Amino acid sequence: DEEFARQTLSGINPYALQLVTEWPLKSKLDPAIYGPPESAITKEMVEQQIRGFCSLEEALEQKKLFVLDYHDLFLPYVKKVRQLPGTTLYGSRTLFFLNPDETLRPLAIELTRPPMDGKPQWKEAYTPSWHSSGVWLWRLAKAHVLAHDSGYHQLISHWLRTHCCTEPYIIATNRQLSEMHPIYRLLHPHFRYTMEINALARAYLINADGIIETSFSPGKYSMEICSVAYDLLWRFDHEALPADLISRYLESAFPDIFEIFTAINLLTNFFITRGMAVEDPDAPHGLRLTIKDYPFASDGLVLWDILKEWVSDYVNHYYPEASLVESDEELQAWWTEIRTVGHGDKKDEPWWPVLKTPQDLIQILTTITWVTSGHHASVNFGQYTYAGYFPSRPTIARKNMPTEEATERDWEFFMNKPEVLLLLCFPSQIQATTVMAILDVLSNHSPDEEYLGEKSENRNGAGIVPYEFLKPFSEPGVTGKGVPYSISI
Template identity: 55%
Template structure:
């Protein structure tokens, strides 16, 4: 669980700059036409030309492109540019000198790209260019793509400075922007002439915890999650602050500085636009930001339209064929201005009949159901998905039996589990005892008991939802597949009722078989390190801001469609407090902690898996090892010794920020790794890159495949088990269940409005945008500029292509039953590349959806 702000702080100004080769900065001018030159300098100057100061106003359509270009060229005032260069000095102190101002004027425009050019003269004794200072004299911001410096004459040379950043108007902020060349430097290696600029840029991007942030700013600062509720709209919309408390520990978000609410001085006012540092926002100039438009479209237009179309919020599905109609008939949406546009943005979801103007919410059948319509109903598929499904991170080896809760029995009831050795041995047909199964590492568990139990009564106090604390036990068969053998559901003690718990085993009689199905439904820039991490945090802060605005907020999609309801975010805080450890985010450490692997220096990747056919772990370790090799090569390029690591004050300050600010509620935990050697730095960076790439891909891009047909992964259970408290209304519920068990299961499932809202969101969240950047696909300009780093990246790129072939071969191997077989969806979530759309494969660099 990486804090989105930390993901931005990973490329904070500490790591933003590159510096020149030579130690002295000397000014040059990019003058206006008919510029004047200092006569005393004419004899020792040579001509240089700024060939392309390009403003790329890329947009999704022609109208947007025209608007963007108009915004960038709205005034007659030119863009004012200063160039900072360095000279090699044989004497002196290498101090920075004054700059000379010059101008670049619009030279040409092609579609959405505008080019500015200017000419200026420099002394012949100048060395390599180190940086460019840019001042935007327009009244609106401009997107600066790159700067190309070309010298004139027979020995002409060219230098491209990659910018790809928004430059604010000087009327918003008089501070000039600095762009450094592509060579990376540690702080101790910064030429003296650039030290002031490096420190100043760093200071400009650090917040001081005061003031409301403005859209054009690039300030990174921290705050708690105090903007999910809206208490001024009523007590029902109030939510606790997550973070900075023992009760609700939480990572930090990006500070916005909005005013506090009137009714709760700890909560921040909500707004339609949430601040993120300017370059972290989805870029309007990138015409293919499909994900941003689709996500916004679903949250702001499609979901409200569903709420209008389906008036009865409690209406369920009367029969299973009614669920199928979502994929072949759809839901007719009310005519609404703007939905026709959304058909072009999310054509998979919003369709129009050719003979009418009606908008229809029509879903494509998820691949799992397309291959085998009844797969969701089978125990084998339920078990397989714990290893090769949407959440392969929760299954763990049983090492102690019987199960005992760590919660206070005076509050929640008896701590001992109702799952007994006799029950397990009966379910596995006596092939071995529980003790033998433990020794042979054959028992596994999904254990949400202690996490959910404190929230059961809270959730049951909400309308039309219920919750149980659950444990599910699996047995590993001889063919390396899991067999579910027991599900335990628990309701804690209350002032009026004792604890209720019951274990449901697989059953062949009619009543027991349907109770088993019901039980299953209740499961729940200059710095080289900046440049290494930069592509892994693209758009992450923006997607976090959008989620806080419309997805995880009070009354948002998560609260209205998932069992915990208004306690959803609060429950995530409980999980963070109980479970999250940075050191355990590393894939090998996570597998070992869960008992799914043991260290073995003779095995591939140094681990031996407890379940050999564990698709996520097998493919994940390929990705993890490749990332680690690439990071090790990169780190060793800049940090040959441990002394180099510990002496880097920017690096150490960044890691201190991660621990003490980004995760302030856990800052004193003893498990935080130190960053005192190249190997320790490699492990930390590999963990961060793994979480933003492989970990996220494994849990995100299969959401529609596995959750699009909601009976496979229902997000909410609306009815209690009919066998709970067999008296009063529960007796009536049980009698109704005996008459028609299918109806009882359908009543337990999400309502029509809940299902369609979640399906719409899952479809978009599972979608790769056309401009997706995949792991190991393209090098950053700074990497390509260094021969050693570029060679290491080429090896990484080749390894990603090799992994695709390995995964394809595994999915075709009939011996691997958890990923190959009749009607089984092949495990491709960690296949590195993908085409656009909902593909169930592809590992992007960053969490951008």
């Protein structure tokens, strides 16, 4: 449990955890389609786990409750995914408590199946247990959540938010800016090899019946979920690290073509506040972290400020007067293409930054360079380190929980051989070895890699695994560290 919680903060998907600000936890999906919205995680369940520390109300007030919430994103796909062979899916929530020593502790996991096949909604909450059966149920529940987190990491935090959304920047830069343009020269190192690696990904990773579809829980719906997440979650201004830590906004733009889109459209104008930081002019980087020991955020903000300082000096040199930005026709055409063509589905969104002053340009360029460097490095180069050992981060869950309408025979099998059921839930041997091999490749630094820097401090203590994903430099190979300029693998 300690390592499960530590990796939620310091592992390869640090973008999903959010602060709990309201209780009870509730779904925003249509209850007529997906069943009662209230969470199965109750106040009594939470207070039993945090007894001796504080009450639920005090935990909320003191910002000590956090959640991995994959409930509303995955629940509309449960019925579809369960029709595929060799996989299953739930909507899930995992609740964490912030201990006095600033470490997280998992309190409860909720798994939900919507009404389907003539059966009502099913959901159950699991908690850490000392009872032997409860221990195995908790392990199985964690396996499901880890499969959800692996899918979210690979499809959204990694592919969507770095590889995929960077392509419009690259295309617009090459179409609208001459090679002599100062902004072209600034961005060029940050786009090295990205189109090539994306082409390979489309051929072998995210293609139909490719590695993602055959080894991750959503199966053939993986790219559809990725597209829905783009619609609901992505906005350019929140790709900046400080804004990402503070909040996220959901706004659906899909027409009511499919049932899934119709259901998710009910989330229009719904805010998710990540709450991992608040603005504080007296704090380092102008942000005060909600969790002090949040290595990704701490190191990331240092890197963000360095990038912003470099971009500021560069932009101010070439654009000493504000009017020069607005009168630069190439630059304006570049930004217009990114907004209205590259990200055309979102061209009318009100959150797009305007480009009129050097400060506008600095924020835009810092965001782009952060995505291609720090963001990508934080979710990519530790993949083999953490997910190469598949029980640590299974990519797929193949068996339902034994408590979900189990027959007497199913329950007897679980009671007699719980370890076998866990192994059957994990990826198959071919799935595990395939993913291990590809993660080894993806985590590898080539000998000709170009890095942001050469050295940085290593923050760790006795018995604490060091966080090195945002160390600027690395040797070639699989090192679990290093921040290249670009998305080159």
